[in-house]
Amino acid sequence: MQHKTIIEPFRIKSVEPISVGTEAERAQCLKDAHYNPFLLRSDNVVIDFMTDSGTSAMSARQWAGMMEGDEAYAGSRSWERMEREVRDLTSMQHILPTHQGRAAERIIYGHLGGPGKIFISNTHFDTTRANIEFSGATAIDIPIAENKDTALQHPFKGNMDIGELDRLLKEHKGNVGAVILTVTNNSGGGQPMSMANAEGIAAICNRHGVLFLLDCCRIAENSWFIKHREKDMEGLSYREIAQRMFALADGAVMSAKKDALVNMGGFLALKDDTLAEACINLLIITEGFATYGGLAGRDMEAIAIGLQEIFDPHYLDYRIKSTLFLGKKMHDLGVPLMLPIGGHAVYVDAKKLYPHIPPHEYPGQALVGELYVLGGIRTVEIGSVMFGTYNAEGTLQPAPMELVRLAIPRRVYTQSHIEYVVETFEEIMKRRSRIRGLRITKEPKFLRHFTAHFEPLS
Numbered sequence: 001m002q003h004k005t006i007i008e009p010f011r012i013k014s015v016e017p018i019s020v021g022t023e024a025e026r027a028q029c030l031k032d033a034h035y036n037p038f039l040l041r042s043d044n045v046v047i048d049f050m051t052d053s054g055t056s057a058m059s060a061r062q063w064a065g066m067m068e069g070d071e072a073y074a075g076s077r078s079w080e081r082m083e084r085e086v087r088d089l090t091s092m093q094h095i096l097p098t099h100q101g102r103a104a105e106r107i108i109y110g111h112l113g114g115p116g117k118i119f120i121s122n123t124h125f126d127t128t129r130a131n132i133e134f135s136g137a138t139a140i141d142i143p144i145a146e147n148k149d150t151a152l153q154h155p156f157k158g159n160m161d162i163g164e165l166d167r168l169l170k171e172h173k174g175n176v177g178a179v180i181l182t183v184t185n186n187s188g189g190g191q192p193m194s195m196a197n198a199e200g201i202a203a204i205c206n207r208h209g210v211l212f213l214l215d216c217c218r219i220a221e222n223s224w225f226i227k228h229r230e231k232d233m234e235g236l237s238y239r240e241i242a243q244r245m246f247a248l249a250d251g252a253v254m255s256a257k258k259d260a261l262v263n264m265g266g267f268l269a270l271k272d273d274t275l276a277e278a279c280i281n282l283l284i285i286t287e288g289f290a291t292y293g294g295l296a297g298r299d300m301e302a303i304a305i306g307l308q309e310i311f312d313p314h315y316l317d318y319r320i321k322s323t324l325f326l327g328k329k330m331h332d333l334g335v336p337l338m339l340p341i342g343g344h345a346v347y348v349d350a351k352k353l354y355p356h357i358p359p360h361e362y363p364g365q366a367l368v369g370e371l372y373v374l375g376g377i378r379t380v381e382i383g384s385v386m387f388g389t390y391n392a393e394g395t396l397q398p399a400p401m402e403l404v405r406l407a408i409p410r411r412v413y414t415q416s417h418i419e420y421v422v423e424t425f426e427e428i429m430k431r432r433s434r435i436r437g438l439r440i441t442k443e444p445k446f447l448r449h450f451t452a453h454f455e456p457l458s
């Protein structure tokens with residue numbers, strides 16, 4: 001028989017209690033956190049959808065692997081396992097272990113960047129952009145035009161605009177640091193990209209002699225979409241699809257906190273010997289020796305195992321379909337969403353949910369607060385708080401979209417948790433016309449969403 005119910009393809013061996021407080025308590029917690037979810041205590045959160053990064057539940061096999069971790073400073077057996085696994089997946093010669101994705105970014109973009117340099121991506125993730133801009137270089141986002149229309153259906157809405165890429169590479173000839181394909185497009189609605197798009201980018205980069213990098217932390221989830229949506233791809237396994245995409249690139253930056261199913265870790269993979277040598281020098285200065293980087297032996301062991309588990313077809317099918325389950329229920333309630341639903345998160349279009357709140361009053365941040373007070377659900381704004389900038393006159397230049405991301409940790413929550421979230425959205429929809437925006441009272445220069453303070457507008 002063909003079952004309609006998608007079950008979690010695992011059973012639970014170890015549990016962690018969730019404390020459920022009251023709405024009044026949460027209203028006070030939010031005020032104490034200056035209306036910034038990053039300043040909340042996790043003990044006061046019921047369902048934590050802030051991020052899928054580093055929040056995965058590890059498997060019994062991964063925990064067992066951790067006991068086998070070889071903590072040798074040099075030439076660790078665990079490093080050999082991780083290196084073998086990453087090399088087999090990426091077909092890249094040089095693998096540099098780092099403590100998380102942004103450490104790999106700091107190394108590669110610190111080396112390739114600097115004033116006058118240009119980086120081009122479908123959409124730079126926030127830490128990617130920050131590392132590039134911190135070096136003095138410029139980051140340009142060129143998602144396909146369809147990406148900006150949240151309601152539009154497109155199978156690969158995370159794709160890069162290839163025509164625009166060609167134009168930019170001509171315009172900035174000699175100054176391009178790298179072209180970066182973010183797989184899946186996290187800041188652009190978690191949308192996947194096609195193999196055809198990656199092939200097109202690789203061909204153009206080749207022609208212009210420009211480095212092509214993958215920001216690959218959700219490449220397994222992206223492979224699910226390719227297998228089920230792209231012509232001639234259904235015959236390949238998820239792993240073969242990922243391998244084919246890696247083969248197109250010159251290098252890859254990975255946050256293992258996503259698809260490698262671990263709580264901490266990352267790597268940089270490179271083909272070119274000279275580039276790798278320069279990066280290994282930076283790795284040793286800032287992260288650690290080349291056979292552990294920023295990682296303990298046990299972490300490397302868990303990454304090696306996680307990279308195998310992530311391509312399990314039962315797991316990937318459950319992962320994508322359970323995200324879809326939440327998205328579909330919210331869509332049925334009339335919640336305006338980024339469509340189609342991506343692999344790791346559901347994104348609410350807060351501009352459409354609260355059309356009476358202008359971007360400079362941060363409609364997304366208002367929804368983040370509502371979700372927390374009503375249901376203890378922690379989410380994150382991906383809009384003008386995260387990506388807004390000020391012009392010379394000090395006026396806010398809003399981000400292209402005002403999204404709120406419900407990122408789903410891997411293997412952590414069950415269907416009843418998801419149904420609780422849906423129920424909270426029923427209430428959100430009833431109150432939508434009464435909700436007010438916020439203003440920022442304090443902010444840093446880089447990555448302001450992490451530490452900014454807000455005040456509700458009365």
Ligand SMILES: *Cc1c(COP(=O)(O)O)cnc(C)c1O
Nearest residue numbers: 100101102125127186215255257
């Ligand atoms: C999480 C993430 C990063 C940064 O990785 P960290 O491990 O959080 O430092 C980079 N790019 C993308 C697309 C990400 O999702």
